[in-house]
Amino acid sequence: MQSWVDGQPADALSLKDRGLAYGDGLFETIAVKAGQPLLLDRHLQRLAEGCSRLAIAVDQSLMRSELQAYAAAMGEGVLKLILTRGDSLRGYAADPAAQARRILQGNPPAAYPSAHGQQGVRLFPCVTRLCEQPLLAGLKHLNRLEQVIARSEWQDTEHAEGLMLDLSGRVIEGVFSNLFLVREGVLLTADLSRCGVAGVMRAELLFQAKSLGIPTEIAEISLDQLQQADEVFVCNSVYGVWPVRAYAALSWPVGPLTRKLQGIARALLDA
Template sequence: MAGPVWIDGRREDSVSVCDRSFQYGDALFETFLIRDRRPCLWEAHLARLRLGCERLGIPLPAPETLWREALAACRGVAAGVLKLQLTRGCGGRGYAPPADPRPTRVFSLHPLPAGLEERRRLGVAVRLCHTPLGINPALAGLKHCNRLEQVLARREWRDPDIYEGLMCDTEGRLVEGVMTNLFWREKERVLTPRLDRCGVAGVVRRWVMDRLRAWGLQVLEVRAHPQALLQAQEVFLTNSVIGIVPVIRWQDARDWPVGETTRRLQRVWSS
């Protein structure tokens, strides 16, 4: 870890090997952008965490506790990244979770990734990954800690000029980037992959969809093949840390200009 770690409110940086996140990836996480000593979009992140807890059967800690610990971690931090990992804790027999789980809360502080401003201004290049995303509605949308698919996809390239890899499901439909959600504009319509079968339902993705609809634009969640991007007038990526980043190149496929919708969203995002 780059920065300090708090486990259940105490400055510690190790966990029991019996923790179910270590054993099975039996956990959820949220990654917050810190601006001026505050985690951004707190309520939206917490809503996703709550949904994940309900679907996995992990008791959500008191939101006041999480907020207090988050604020304490962000103390004095003008800009950075706060990660919250919530595990099912220890216990149970094998895969069977304990009847009365005692979740582990892990907050950790990280610096902003380098080159963020430049990427937002100039845009980034992407590639298409070979590693597919398995389809499973039971886990779709959640930011859980079973992330081997993302690890394998991210291992596919080392070229630092490629910022992100786009992933398809096992049926060849676009889902998301390894660490981002994906949008593209076709004339007056903005499209983004449906996430009912796999993928992470990003907090900034939701923010972007709400914002675009408030502006009267049509936003569609679709099952599309990657080739659909060839018809796009503009393409952009979102996540909690990068915000909104234009895609200017799909390696070996085509280039795009930075689009007007991307710029308009960026202006509101950073204001």
């Protein structure tokens, strides 16, 4: 499907765009089913938070209507929204009169082996560490070079995802997913106040777990805690939940809470 730029079909961008020059912007990756952008409210909530923190002005109602219109035209697949600060003068200082640029791209549905969800995946132990920058922590901003480098660390099919630590050795997330542990019935995910991406599916699963009375905790996670986990899984808003069966020399069974939350994620993405 042809891309849209600022609501119009387009296949080119200005060379002055700050997203290209500086990674000055945000993005969302949204699953589309039956012409509907799934988990749209959560995607827009995260986008609004990012716009607020980066001081990028955008009409949220316009953004919603464009996403809905583009998804309706797509029918099914993966929609990528890129929001940049727009064009700029030379240098880091932004032009206060610059208009934010909205880029929508449509892609076919993601194709992952069914075994990832059924049998679980093995995580690659990434050497690349996440830098700690609280001002950007949690945002899905356009600066993804850490993930690009981390993803280049493995080429085999044995590993479906990689595990990333921060500079202090804390467990943070997957290269393109968030990580959860289950320990003695408590659902635990990493504190993302220093680095990492606050995923849409992560937020939804925390909400769903609390609604079901499942204890949840957001905290620092060490490799020792990972080793002691009863269950481990990763998630994102495109594939849902993958159980984690192994990481380096560690291994875990696919547990009942993982299966319960996997079913909830599947229902949300089949809507």
